[in-house]
Amino acid sequence: MSAWLTQHSAALAAAFRRLLAAPMSTLLSLLVIGIALTLPAFGYVLLDNLRELGSRASGVKQISVFLELGASRKEVAEIESRLRQASGLTWRFVPREEALKRLQQTEEMAEIVASLPRNPLPDAFIVEPADTEPAALEAISKELAGWPKVAHVQLDSAWVKRFDAFLRLGRLALAMLAGLFAAGLVAVTFNTIRLQVMARAAEIEVARMIGATDAFIRRPFYYFGALQGALGGLLAAGIVLGGLHLLAGPVGELAALYGAAFALKAPTAIGAAVLAAGGALLGWLGAQLSVSLSLRKFD
Amino acid sequence: MIVASNLTKRYPGGYEAVRDVSFEISAGQMVLVSGHSGAGKTTLVKLIASIERPTSGSLVVNGQNLSALRRSAIPYVRRHFGMIFQDQKLLFDRSALDNVLLPLQIAGLSRRDAIRRAQAALDKVGLLAREKANPIALSGGEQQRLAIARAVVNRPTVLLADEPTANLDSDSAGDILELFADFHRVGVTVVVATHDQSWIERCHPNVLRLDHGRLL
Numbered sequence: 467m468s469a470w471l472t473q474h475s476a477a478l479a480a481a482f483r484r485l486l487a488a489p490m491s492t493l494l495s496l497l498v499i500g501i502a503l504t505l506p507a508f509g510y511v512l513l514d515n516l517r518e519l520g521s522r523a524s525g526v527k528q529i530s531v532f533l534e535l536g537a538s539r540k541e542v543a544e545i546e547s548r549l550r551q552a553s554g555l556t557w558r559f560v561p562r563e564e565a566l567k568r569l570q571q572t573e574e575m576a577e578i579v580a581s582l583p584r585n586p587l588p589d590a591f592i593v594e595p596a597d598t599e600p601a602a603l604e605a606i607s608k609e610l611a612g613w614p615k616v617a618h619v620q621l622d623s624a625w626v627k628r629f630d631a632f633l634r635l636g637r638l639a640l641a642m643l644a645g646l647f648a649a650g651l652v653a654v655t656f657n658t659i660r661l662q663v664m665a666r667a668a669e670i671e672v673a674r675m676i677g678a679t680d681a682f683i684r685r686p687f688y689y690f691g692a693l694q695g696a697l698g699g700l701l702a703a704g705i706v707l708g709g710l711h712l713l714a715g716p717v718g719e720l721a722a723l724y725g726a727a728f729a730l731k732a733p734t735a736i737g738a739a740v741l742a743a744g745g746a747l748l749g750w751l752g753a754q755l756s757v758s759l760s761l762r763k764f765d
Numbered sequence: 766m767i768v769a770s771n772l773t774k775r776y777p778g779g780y781e782a783v784r785d786v787s788f789e790i791s792a793g794q795m796v797l798v799s800g801h802s803g804a805g806k807t808t809l810v811k812l813i814a815s816i817e818r819p820t821s822g823s824l825v826v827n828g829q830n831l832s833a834l835r836r837s838a839i840p841y842v843r844r845h846f847g848m849i850f851q852d853q854k855l856l857f858d859r860s861a862l863d864n865v866l867l868p869l870q871i872a873g874l875s876r877r878d879a880i881r882r883a884q885a886a887l888d889k890v891g892l893l894a895r896e897k898a899n900p901i902a903l904s905g906g907e908q909q910r911l912a913i914a915r916a917v918v919n920r921p922t923v924l925l926a927d928e929p930t931a932n933l934d935s936d937s938a939g940d941i942l943e944l945f946a947d948f949h950r951v952g953v954t955v956v957v958a959t960h961d962q963s964w965i966e967r968c969h970p971n972v973l974r975l976d977h978g979r980l981l
């Protein structure tokens with residue numbers, strides 16, 4: 467156990483030394499890996515923020531149910547009782563008088579409303595389902611439309627659907643981008659390690675002949691790949707944070723123009739850790755592939 | 766302790782460097798391997814160190830049949846031997862001390878213990894003062910002694926040396942000879958491939974004479 471620990475800490479220390487031994491090439495590799503991880507990470511943060519923005523946008527989760535003009539109190543009560551029985555809904559009744567009053571409060575409309583001989587507005591219900599998935603909203607509004615005395619059901623579903631489709635496309639593009647850059651990271655590590663194995667050919671040859679196990683020879687390279695990947699991941703997290711910091715001002719101003727308060731959500735420490743772990747995993751994979759291939763000629 | 770029976774090594778390409786060789790070396794013995802260039806001395810030494818695998822025949826060291834080893838067991842068997850290579854195989858990207866540390870790192874010693882033992886080995890061959898030097902800055906004799914320090918640092922039961930006095934003047938060669946005699950005295954089995962005629966005469970009759978891979 468203690469020999470095991472000694473060997474692993476020695477391999478880790480060796481990996482650190484190898485990183486520091488060639489600072490220029492280490493820096494370049496880290497930059498390449500960092501940038502490769504930054505793009506998908508940034509895309510992820512952006513999509514996450516968009517999703518947040520979409521789900522917060524008002525009106526999207528509401529269904530307006532307009533009754534026929536001639537609907538009686540009793541018929542309204544009937545709809546109310548049906549809504550009460552349905553689960554997963556919150557709703558609010560907007561009597562036609564209230565709707566008219568609201569319209570009158572709007573400056574441009576006041577005069578027009580005053581000139582009307584009678585109230586042209588119907589009674590309405592504003593329904594908010596708990597499930598805001600586009601498909602669920604669609605199903606509910608279809609059902610509501612079939613109820614008696616319901617004249618019209620309005621759902622801003624086209625917008626919701628478009629936004630959802632856009633998010634899905636974004637996620638797919640992001641996944642493809644991430645896959646591509648992950649492959650790039652593996653390739654970069656592969657090449658770095660290949661060069662290292664060549665540079666250490668003499669050491670590997672002697673070590674083998676005097677009793678080094680495969681694991682002993684491979685371990686420092688694995689640690690090197692993982693370490694380099696992890697540092698690249700942290701660098702990417704730093705770049706994303708920096709980028710968001712630069713964007714925070716303009717985004718705040720933009721949101722203010724629309725009368726909304728919206729701040730970009732920055733990745734958390736967990737996000738940075740995930741990036742570092744992902745980088746480490748890919749680096750380890752690249753090292754594994756490279757070492758397996760490069761060490762063949764020593765057999 | 767080292768028993769070879771009908772040992773044969775055929776290299777890829779078909780050349781038989783060692784042919785049907787049988788011998789016995791008992792524990793604590795000092796044995797020389799002699800022969801003309803290309804006779805198969807290096808090959809025989811590498812077979813004993815299980816750096817090369819026999820094509821046929823058997824080789825038993827300390828009761829362990831090296832010709833029937835599993836691949837994964839080979840590294841551990843190699844650690845029983847202290848090997849001094851014909852071309853020394855010193856590493857010129859690190860200090861003398863770090864060269865001697867390598868076998869101890871392979872064995873998984875803690876850094877503190879490893880340094881203590883490596884320094885003791887350097888002291889034994891008279892190179893402690895040069896521990897920080899790069900091997901490239903050492904003389905031929907010093908490099909040879911450094912190679913010996915690396916071979917013995919892990920306290921092997923068998924010391925194998927491939928022409929350790931080649932290219933050395935007689936004084937330096939004498940120093941090396943003394944070192945091997947010391948290890949022999951404390952019970953280490955020593956096998957040396959050499960051309961050195963005076964040494965061969967001194968060790969008579971413990972000399973394996975090879976000729977075109979065959980034992981004379």
Ligand SMILES: Nc1ncnc2c1ncn2[C@@H]1O[C@H](COP(=O)(O)OP(=O)(O)OP(=O)(O)O)[C@@H](O)[C@H]1O
Nearest residue numbers: 776777778780782801802803804805806807808809
């Ligand atoms: N890896 C190899 N592949 C093919 N043939 C080899 C290999 N190593 C050695 N040989 C051949 O085997 C024969 C014996 O070689 P070996 O190195 O054992 O001789 P040696 O007695 O040590 O010679 P020297 O005194 O010159 O060191 C030589 O003919 C050599 O060409």
Ligand SMILES: [Mg+2]
Nearest residue numbers: 806807851927
């Ligand atoms: Mg030779």
